[in-house]
């Protein structure tokens with residue numbers, strides 16, 4: 001098994017055939033949410049620029065297939081994790097039920113469900129429901145002796161006590177959808193990856209649940225956010241991604257070329 005590289009292919013197959021058992025300290029997974037569909041878009045939006053709903057072939061499955069897919073890739077991660085390893089899974093109300101069910105069935109312990117409060121969420125166009133402005137990150141552990149770098153996380157918490165001293169980090173994280181210089185864009189100015197995750201999110205997760213020199217795996221690497229931050233924080237990493245165009249942009253981002 002090689003480290004600090006992106007494996008091209010289906011993560012279920014790579015997790016089971018290529019990744020060594022009990023080799024990974026931390027998994028961050030941002031799987032398909034299975035919500036693509038109607039190609040909704042809002043061009044000419046004055047507040048946040050053009051907006052396009054995620055509409056990708058890899059994000060469309062029947063409910064039955066999606067549950068099976070969720071079981072298979074989380075089982076692969078369970079096999080790959082060391083006995084005190086952690087898995088963080090990004091999700092929304094669309095897929096959190098499947099994820100929680102599978103984690104419990106596999107014997108994982110759920111430590112937190114972190115709410116990502118999106119501070120620049122899109123307005124609701126239908127005006128018939130509350131504006132969606134959150135996603136979740138489920139943190140689950142395989143055994144009892146998980147890593148939690150409590151003091152390091154306190155150090156990077158932007159929230160402070162009234163007297164300015166450090167504060168425990170809570171499970172609601174306010175941060176914007178990726179924008180500005182952090183967003184990877186093509187020559188036409190459109191975001192290259194539809195679901196690029198905030199670097200700050202990965203920074204918190206990697207600092208909290210791994211140590212320098214540990215091995216971090218992302219089975220849905222996309223634009224390479226996990227590897228980019230893992231490398232900055234002196235962790236080793238492995239990515240898996242099935243779309244060649246995303247592997248190219250992730251490699252360029254990680255190597256700075």
Ligand SMILES: C[S@@+](CC[C@H](N)C(=O)[O-])C[C@H]1O[C@@H](n2cnc3c(N)ncnc32)[C@H](O)[C@@H]1O
Pocket residue numbers: 009010011012030031032033058193195196197198219220221222223224225226240241242243246
């Ligand atoms: C939600 S995105 C991840 C985005 C990533 N967190 C980022 O910051 O850019 C999911 C990614 O998984 C990839 N993908 C979907 N199904 C896959 C599979 N079965 N195996 C490997 N990659 C897959 C998609 O091509 C997509 O790039």
